[in-house]
Amino acid sequence: MLLLLLVAFTSCTKNQRSENDYPILPASPQQVELRDQFWTKRMATSRKVTVPYCFAKCEETHRIANFEVAGGLLEGTFEGIRYNDSDVFKIMEGAAYLLQQEYDPELDKYLDDLIFKIAAAQEDDGYLYTIRTIKGDSAMTMREGKQRWSEVRNHSHELYNMGHMYEAAVAHFNATGKRNFLEIALKNADLIASVYGPDKRHDAPGHQEIEIGLVKLYRTTGKKKYLDLARFFLDERGKSDIRNYASSSPWENGAYWQDHKPVTEQDEAVGHAVRAVYMYSGMADVAALDGNQQYIDAIHRIWENVTGKKYYITGGIGALYEGEAFGENYQLPNRAYNETCAAIANVFWNHRMFLMSGESKYIDVLERSLYNAVLPGISFEGNTFFYPNVLEHDGNDPFNQGAANRKPWFDCSCCPANLARFIPALPNYFYAQAGDEIFVNLYAASTASFNIRKRDIHIEQHTKYPWEGNIRVVVSIDNPVDFTLKLRIPGWAQNKPVPGDLYSYLPENEIPVRLFINHEPADIDTVKGYVALTRTWKQGDEVELVLPMAVRKVVPNIQITELTGKVAIERGPLVYCAEQADNPAGVLNKPRDTGTTFQAVFEPNLLQGIVKLKAADGFSMIPYYSWSHRTPGEMAVWFPEASSKMAEKSQL
Numbered sequence: 001m002l003l004l005l006l007v008a009f010t011s012c013t014k015n016q017r018s019e020n021d022y023p024i025l026p027a028s029p030q031q032v033e034l035r036d037q038f039w040t041k042r043m044a045t046s047r048k049v050t051v052p053y054c055f056a057k058c059e060e061t062h063r064i065a066n067f068e069v070a071g072g073l074l075e076g077t078f079e080g081i082r083y084n085d086s087d088v089f090k091i092m093e094g095a096a097y098l099l100q101q102e103y104d105p106e107l108d109k110y111l112d113d114l115i116f117k118i119a120a121a122q123e124d125d126g127y128l129y130t131i132r133t134i135k136g137d138s139a140m141t142m143r144e145g146k147q148r149w150s151e152v153r154n155h156s157h158e159l160y161n162m163g164h165m166y167e168a169a170v171a172h173f174n175a176t177g178k179r180n181f182l183e184i185a186l187k188n189a190d191l192i193a194s195v196y197g198p199d200k201r202h203d204a205p206g207h208q209e210i211e212i213g214l215v216k217l218y219r220t221t222g223k224k225k226y227l228d229l230a231r232f233f234l235d236e237r238g239k240s241d242i243r244n245y246a247s248s249s250p251w252e253n254g255a256y257w258q259d260h261k262p263v264t265e266q267d268e269a270v271g272h273a274v275r276a277v278y279m280y281s282g283m284a285d286v287a288a289l290d291g292n293q294q295y296i297d298a299i300h301r302i303w304e305n306v307t308g309k310k311y312y313i314t315g316g317i318g319a320l321y322e323g324e325a326f327g328e329n330y331q332l333p334n335r336a337y338n339e340t341c342a343a344i345a346n347v348f349w350n351h352r353m354f355l356m357s358g359e360s361k362y363i364d365v366l367e368r369s370l371y372n373a374v375l376p377g378i379s380f381e382g383n384t385f386f387y388p389n390v391l392e393h394d395g396n397d398p399f400n401q402g403a404a405n406r407k408p409w410f411d412c413s414c415c416p417a418n419l420a421r422f423i424p425a426l427p428n429y430f431y432a433q434a435g436d437e438i439f440v441n442l443y444a445a446s447t448a449s450f451n452i453r454k455r456d457i458h459i460e461q462h463t464k465y466p467w468e469g470n471i472r473v474v475v476s477i478d479n480p481v482d483f484t485l486k487l488r489i490p491g492w493a494q495n496k497p498v499p500g501d502l503y504s505y506l507p508e509n510e511i512p513v514r515l516f517i518n519h520e521p522a523d524i525d526t527v528k529g530y531v532a533l534t535r536t537w538k539q540g541d542e543v544e545l546v547l548p549m550a551v552r553k554v555v556p557n558i559q560i561t562e563l564t565g566k567v568a569i570e571r572g573p574l575v576y577c578a579e580q581a582d583n584p585a586g587v588l589n590k591p592r593d594t595g596t597t598f599q600a601v602f603e604p605n606l607l608q609g610i611v612k613l614k615a616a617d618g619f620s621m622i623p624y625y626s627w628s629h630r631t632p633g634e635m636a637v638w639f640p641e642a643s644s645k646m647a648e649k650s651q652l
């Protein structure tokens with residue numbers, strides 16, 4: 001079966017990459033095997049728990065029955081929210097990634113059964129929106145759109161749902177070689193392409209996502225009309241003559257869904273964070289394919305704005321509960337919204353920015369968001385979730401949609417479904433290749449295979465990252481080959497927590513990064529944030545990178561008024577927090593002397609194995625991603641500085 005799958009994979013990747021695409025290609029999950037203690041546990045939990053659990057919740061909550069009812073396979077009516085179809089698609093996408101990595105006949109059959117129901121729910125001309133098919137136009141409200149497409153630019157989410165279907169269908173095709181799901185997607189995309197276009201209907205989709213899906217359909221089929229449609233939807237934004245928004249919205253000029261200006265004129269991240277960042281990702285995809293420099297310039301400007309003014313130390317984005325939206329510049333309250341989906345979207349976007357540029361700063365942002373904003377969203381058990389992610393908690397505040405801890409599901413369950421598709425795709429982010437350059441972006445014990453000038457190259461990475469900073473990369477090769485091995489030197493290891501000046505580290509006795517090639521010390525000259533080792537590599541060649549795992553104290557930019565005089569603690573790529581479970585006297589507003597020294601101790605039986613930070617006075621901290629797994633109590637990431645001397649420094 002593995003052979004069959006490989007054949008299927010090879011045959012269907014033929015069309016996936018035109019010459020004009022991202023110059024860097026991520027190493028696929030077929031090329032990468034994670035062998036570490038940190039991520040493999042999460043991947044296994046995704047396979048054993050999260051994906052089947054989320055499918056079960058979709059059955060329990062009528063999300064799947066909606067397809068059956070729409071398809072005439074079941075008596076009943078529509079139940080739930082109009083965009084619940086998208087949750088099913090997202091979980092199917094995650095299931096397809098699982099299938100691609102390891103064939104599972106039961107999962108394959110489950111997906112085929114689901115695809116049968118989705119096909120039944122699709123109307124003859126390709127339209128798919130179960131609520132309308134079941135209830136009919138006469139029962140539709142303004143939010144759903146009284147007629148097809150009538151509320152696309154506001155709330156109907158008809159196109160949003162379809163974007164997720166396209167992503168899932170492409171993932172399923174790539175995993176199985178079967179066209180049953182892909183044909184449903186193409187039939188729908190053909191319908192939408194017949195309705196929308198320069199001389200047809202015009203709408204800027206209210207919730208972006210279809211743009212990303214259409215690009216994937218283009219890569220899979222080579223049909224340019226899908227790419228053109230993605231670009232069309234992006235270019236529809238900011239055309240004021242067709243806007244007609246409810247005046248009660250605080251973003252009545254369309255900024256809520258990034259429709260206030262043409263995308264090429266946007267320079268600040270505003271409005272609903274997930275919509276915004278899906279849009280920036282879609283712009284990156286289209287620009288990678290057609291070289292649209294105006295798109296590239298715009299997403300660079302917006303990226304500078306996000307990382308320089310709207311980015312939490314945890315890598316979360318989207319500060320406000322109202323509208324699930326970005327705040328003003330430097331408006332970063334600790335009672336943050338920080339939707340888990342927005343953190344996932346930030347990983348998607350920054351990965352694309354890297355694939356376009358080869359610059360490590362994007363992976364720095366990706367890494368911070370991955371460990372400290374995506375991962376907190378899901379429990380170790382894999383079946384409870386955060387939707388918002390706060391940086392401070394009193395133990396009682398029901399910030400998580402009515403709960404003070406992770407919840408098993410939500411009425412709008414975008415975040416669990418997004419995690420169900422994100423975690424199985426994790427191997428995508430570790431390595432990449434551009435011609436004869438191999439990028440090692442994220443560190444974890446793993447193996448990866450590449451082909452350079454028809455030679456197979458295997459890389460083995462040995463490390464206990466994120467707990468230890470020693471990374472040994474061993475090359476395995478039949479005959480010597482010339483290539484460039486690029487190892488990312490994280491910003492945090494060079495005294496720079498973020499690319500801009502939003503946060504900085506208090507000065508410490510900095511231990512430099514060290515590098516050894518075949519056990520000999522080597523110089524570290526970075527290009528675009530990577531140490532680039534070009535040589536004729538031979539069997540057994542070994543590179544060792546030693547990243548200093550000091551405990552670092554972070555101070556905020558003075559313009560973040562909420563954090564004036566506060567300090568946060570990091571070690572390696574991880575942001576730390578303090579919980580009452582370790583500090584019985586509580587942790588909120590308890591000043592810390594920034595001169596505090598911490599002992600880093602690996603505790604294998606605590607919170608699935610973590611490095612705990614312990615101060616001499618008994619104060620102790622855990623990685624932020626692991627909070628809310630024990631007795632509820634206070635939690636804090638930022639602490640008032642006890643030392644006025646240090647307070648002065650933070651004002652600099």
Ligand SMILES: [Zn+2]
Pocket residue numbers: 339340341342387413414415416418
């Ligand atoms: Zn969400």
